[in-house]
Amino acid sequence: xxxxxxxxxxLLLAxLLLAxSAAADDGYELxxxxxxxxxxxxxxxxxxxxxxxxxxxxATLNAVRKELVDGCSGLLGEKxxxxxxxxxxxxxxxxxxxxxxxxxxxxxxxxLGPEGYLIRSRNNNGRTTVMIASQTEVGALYGAFHFxxxxxxxxxxxLDISEKPQxxxxxxxxxxxxxxxxxxxxxxxxxxxxEELPEIVDPRLIDYARANASIGINGSVLNNVNSxxxxxxxxxxxxxxxxxxxxxxxxVKVYLSARFNAPMELGGLDTADPMxxxxxxxxxxxxxxxxxxxxxxxGFLVKANSEGQPGPITYGRTHADGANMLATALxxxxxxxxxxxxxxxxxxxxxxxxxxxxxKPDDGRFAxxxxxxxxxxxxxxxxREPFSPLFGTMPKTQLMPELQITQEYLGQxxxxxxxxxxxxxxxxxxxxxxxxxxxxxKVMDGSLFxxxxxxxxxxxxxxxxxxxxxxxxxxANWYAFGRLAWAHELSSEQIVDxxxxxxxxxxxxxxxxxxxxxxxxxxxxxxxxxxxxxxHIMWQGHHYGPEPWCDTxxxxxxxxxxxxxxxxxxxxxxxxxxxxxxxxxYLGKTRETYESLEKCPENxxxxxxxxxxxxxxxxxKILWDELCLHxxxxxDWVEQARKQWNALEGSxxxxxxxxxxxxxxxxxxxxxxxxxxxxxxFQTFSKREIxxxxxxxxLTLEQxxxxxxxxxx
Ligand code: BDP
Numbered sequence: 176x177x178x179x180x181x182x183x184x185x186l187l188l189a190x191l192l193l194a195x196s197a198a199a200d201d202g203y204e205l206x207x208x209x210x211x212x213x214x215x216x217x218x219x220x221x222x223x224x225x226x227x228x229x230x231x232x233x234a235t236l237n238a239v240r241k242e243l244v245d246g247c248s249g250l251l252g253e254k255x256x257x258x259x260x261x262x263x264x265x266x267x268x269x270x271x272x273x274x275x276x277x278x279x280x281x282x283x284x285x286x287l288g289p290e291g292y293l294i295r296s297r298n299n300n301g302r303t304t305v306m307i308a309s310q311t312e313v314g315a316l317y318g319a320f321h322f323x324x325x326x327x328x329x330x331x332x333x334l335d336i337s338e339k340p341q342x343x344x345x346x347x348x349x350x351x352x353x354x355x356x357x358x359x360x361x362x363x364x365x366x367x368x369x370e371e372l373p374e375i376v377d378p379r380l381i382d383y384a385r386a387n388a389s390i391g392i393n394g395s396v397l398n399n400v401n402s403x404x405x406x407x408x409x410x411x412x413x414x415x416x417x418x419x420x421x422x423x424x425x426x427v428k429v430y431l432s433a434r435f436n437a438p439m440e441l442g443g444l445d446t447a448d449p450m451x452x453x454x455x456x457x458x459x460x461x462x463x464x465x466x467x468x469x470x471x472x473x474g475f476l477v478k479a480n481s482e483g484q485p486g487p488i489t490y491g492r493t494h495a496d497g498a499n500m501l502a503t504a505l506x507x508x509x510x511x512x513x514x515x516x517x518x519x520x521x522x523x524x525x526x527x528x529x530x531x532x533x534x535k536p537d538d539g540r541f542a543x544x545x546x547x548x549x550x551x552x553x554x555x556x557x558x559r560e561p562f563s564p565l566f567g568t569m570p571k572t573q574l575m576p577e578l579q580i581t582q583e584y585l586g587q588x589x590x591x592x593x594x595x596x597x598x599x600x601x602x603x604x605x606x607x608x609x610x611x612x613x614x615x616x617k618v619m620d621g622s623l624f625x626x627x628x629x630x631x632x633x634x635x636x637x638x639x640x641x642x643x644x645x646x647x648x649x650x651a652n653w654y655a656f657g658r659l660a661w662a663h664e665l666s667s668e669q670i671v672d673x674x675x676x677x678x679x680x681x682x683x684x685x686x687x688x689x690x691x692x693x694x695x696x697x698x699x700x701x702x703x704x705x706x707x708x709x710x711h712i713m714w715q716g717h718h719y720g721p722e723p724w725c726d727t728x729x730x731x732x733x734x735x736x737x738x739x740x741x742x743x744x745x746x747x748x749x750x751x752x753x754x755x756x757x758x759x760x761y762l763g764k765t766r767e768t769y770e771s772l773e774k775c776p777e778n779x780x781x782x783x784x785x786x787x788x789x790x791x792x793x794x795x796k797i798l799w800d801e802l803c804l805h806x807x808x809x810x811d812w813v814e815q816a817r818k819q820w821n822a823l824e825g826s827x828x829x830x831x832x833x834x835x836x837x838x839x840x841x842x843x844x845x846x847x848x849x850x851x852x853x854x855x856x857f858q859t860f861s862k863r864e865i866x867x868x869x870x871x872x873x874l875t876l877e878q879x880x881x882x883x884x885x886x887x888x
Contacts, residue, residue, distance in 0.1 A: 181299035183336050200663035200828040201644025205386050205650055206677035207588035209249030209323070213681050216330065223296065223303045223331045225264025226256045229542075231273035233875060234424035238385070239268050239319045246323040261304060266322065268307035268315045277308040283337065284310045290393070290426075291339030292318030294325075298333065305334060313388070313426035320389040327676050338662075341620045344511075344546070344575065344630030345660035346394040346430065348476065349637075358399050359581050359590035361887045362638030362645035366399060373417035380418060382639070384425035390657025394428040396632075400515065402432035404440035407461060412468045419469045420640060430513075431471035435497060436485035437461070439562035443474065449500035462504040474511035475501055476548065476632075481518045494518075494533065495540035502542040511628065513575060514541070516549040516565060519732065525748075525755030526732035527553040531564055539571035546575040546630050551601045553757075554738075554882035556634075557710040558585050559597070560702045561769065561779055564760035566618045567606025576601070576619055579651050582636065582877070583718055584711075585700050588645025590842040591816070592700045595655040595667035602663050607763030615662045624770055631660045646838055647831050650678065651693060667694060685826045692816045699816070701778070703809025703846040708747065708782035710740040712853070720845065720884025721852040739781070741860040745788050746798065747781030758783055788861045800866040802857065806850035807869040813846045843882070852879045 186312060200208075211217060219458025224247050229240035240257070247255040258265045271278040283293060292309035307318035315747050321338065334355070350358040351365040361464045368377055383572050387395070397415060405411055419429040434440065436447035438457040445679035448454055465472050479497055487497030498514040519529040530553060541547065542587060547569065552560025555580040580599055585592040602616040609623060617623035619631055633656040636644045644650050650675045658670050671693050704721070705712060712723040712735040726736040750757040751770045758770045768774045769783050777793060780786060790798045817839040824832055854855060854865060865871060872879075 190450045190711040192627045199830045202647050202650070202831060202834070203382075205643065206516070206654055206674055207246075207386065207389060207545060208678060211244045211252035212250050212327065214252075216681070219756040220326055220331050221251055223264065223305060224251065224255065224266055224326070226258035226266070228258040228261060228265050228267040229269055229273075229315075231269060235316055235426075236269065236273060238388075238424050239312070241314050242316070242319050242323065242385075243268060246319075247326070250323070250326050255798060259737055263302035265305070266307065268319050268322075270309055270312060270315055273312070273315075273746060274306075277306070280308050284308060287314075287337060287339045290314050290391075291337070292321070294318055294336040296333050296334040297657045299325040306437075310319040310879065313393075316388055317391055318424065322676065323525065324673060327681070340391055340661045341663050342629040342631050342660060344394060344473075344513075344628065344632075345392050345657065346396060346473075346513075346630065347392055347394045347580075347635040347637075347656075348400065348577070348632045349635050350399040350401070351397065352399050353403055353411075357638055358401060358637075359579075359634070361581060362636060362643060362649075363640040364448075364638060366637060366639060367414075367418060369411070369414055372414035376417050376421050380421040381425075384422040384427045385429050386643075386653075387657065388425035390654055391661035392657045393426050394430055394473050395422065395635075396430040396432055396476045398432045400432050400476060401482070401484060402434045402478070404434040404437040406431055407433060407437050407441060407465075409464065409468075412465055415588075416469045419471070423471070428473040429437045430467060431465075431475055433475040433477050433501065434485065435477060435487070436836075446490065447485060448485075449492050449496045455500055455503070458501060458504040459511050459791065462508060462510065466508040466510070472508070472510060474513065474544075475507055476515070477501065477562045478515045478517065481515065493537055493540070495537040495545075498545045498547075499540075499542045502544045506542070506544055510544070511846070512542075513548045513630070513632070514545055515577070516563075517555075517577075524534040525750060525757045526737070527750070528757035528760055531760045532570065532682050534565060534572075535568060537572070538569040541572050541625055543573075545626055546573045548577045548630075548632055549574045550577045550579075550596070553760075554710055556584050558592075558697070558705050559600075559708070559778060560710065561761075561782060562601050562615050563604070563786070564606075564762075566604075567608035567613060567762055568760065570624045572627040573628050573630075574618055575622075575632060577616070577632045577634065578656060579634040580656050581634050582649065582652075584713055585697070585704075586842065586845070587719055588636070588649060589719075589838060589887075590700065590845065591646065591693070591696045591838065592652075593606050593648070593655070593667070593671060593696045593733075594652045595659065595670050596694065596697050598655070598659055599667050602659070605765060607765050611764070620663065633660070642834070645837050648693065648838075650674075651809065670703045679827050679831065683883045685823060688819055688823060689827075692819055695812065699764050699809045699812035699846075701809070702805045702812065703739055705850045706805035706809070707777060707798075709739055710782060711735060714884055717884075717886040721849045721856075722883075723853055723856045724880065740785055741855075743860055743862070745786045745790065746802070746857065746860070747785045748783070749785040750783045754785065788863060796866075799857075799861045803854050803866050803869045804855055810843075810846045810850050810870070813843045817843055848879065848884070852876070855879065880887065 185293040227243040289311045292314045295306045297304050325794040346517045355364045423461045431515045438444045438454045442457045478484045497651050502512045516530045519526045549565045553563045604615050606613045621629040654674045655670045706768040714722040723735045728734045788799045792801045
């Protein structure tokens, strides 16, 4: 009924309807809304799903049962009961322990591992039953979520599914500060209310864990990588333990960012040197304490010697020395260390090459419970970057990609950018480490180089906003991260299709329309922010809006001018041997392609080359014209997408519709500002006319500079 309310004329009607019917859709339920399926589909599924049976009782099994009962009831539009016996139309879920007949699957389940599961249907003379089995209760929970997803994305039929995750650690990184603020958070405050913990545990934490479990995320790093030692005090460990208790039934482990000099700040030592026996002893004791308070604690994430954070380099030690010291302390308890490769020293070499220079010598030196956590690109979560050359060049190190779900550089929560296509590009990139076909995803899942541990991290976009992610459609990025972490070969199309069907609509034309908008959205952001391989020309500090002229920051490699290198000749950063030579960190054909001006993909051209303004592009146009047209194309896209979205009024929930519609209005204005600012600024170098087909800016560059974009919120 909600869907029939028109945005403009329906307020009164909405009020009347709401008085007696469902509450407004505030986005809180994410992709777990379980709205009734269209009647034909519901009828078809009813033949297979009449009741649910989840024997046994534990926090996790209770969660499985509740999910299946609530989910099936919601989708089928009628109360699905609990069955006492296995029979026609029963969906049964559990482990061989809780469901003895599942012991027949034992060898199959063993192959699927602790998180894997199988879903089987059996048809005996028209009587259908569905079995969801796993070695573990959490695996059964994953299976239950999978089954519910199937009900929303497929027609019923025979089921013979075996699933297991492709990487072991599928984690969210929360850049949450202990004061409740979130670094690069655009959806309210931190979900963890440290001041209330451990006595009061916000029930929302359970909803958070449940949402993560539904997409297979199995760990959360609770605090910012720019960490405070305070998070490792006994007081805060008890708070983290309360969070861990809330997450545990959903298979989500708790991890903490560790401040490297905690032995000094908390332990009163006068050094944090990883080779110092007292420092080592301090960490061993701290690890023992952590595990006495949180027995299944996951481990540490560490940002060291980066952007002012303390680290081992200060003491003449290596990154491996630092990581291994922590790894030694955690090892007896089964804990791990995720050591970040986001390091860049203020020297005169190209910033994007510095992580490689710093980390490569340590290849093979990291302990086996250490993962090196590497951002997807060599710079910093830009709308488009090539993959980091560390993937492919550290064969003896367990590497874990770090993706950014929160849209620091992609319009934050004010603009739509569906990120799966960006992550796909990264996962599919060929490192050529072992010849053709050595994709980043094979490095990630361990199949290329081996390794005991595998993982992937996503910097979370969640916060205390009622809809979790600020922009309703940004929920899809949280969803997509989880899905890709579980099954990295999934296509962006499939993921968005699932998400729309579960979140917004089951109507094919509506799905098609939203899916098109979302799939195109990231490329549009690239077009109006950083086309053709430009990067890091966002406004200083908050990184929202354009500031390509900025040259006043204390480090050269924080300034946009450092990255775009515009001059009277042309635009772009020469990273070939005539320039910084950073392209030489890539291997094989990738390197050959990137280093050749002719072969380099145009969408990375200015990343690797300084290109004359009148350089002939593949389109036949010169670089300057092409650049301007990309900016225009991005803005045009937003205008079109906004229209397409607004045409959905009445076909999706009215509240979701209008929230997103409002966001599109902002995106349109801000995309126009990007275009105007960048074209006017680069024009001061190119000295060329703005080509036909590009809207003339209404403001001057000076006027634009005087009016900085507003920081979130
Ligand atoms: C940059 C962010 C900064 C983070 C840093 C990091 O601007 O807030 O602390 O990355 O990843 O993108 O450590």
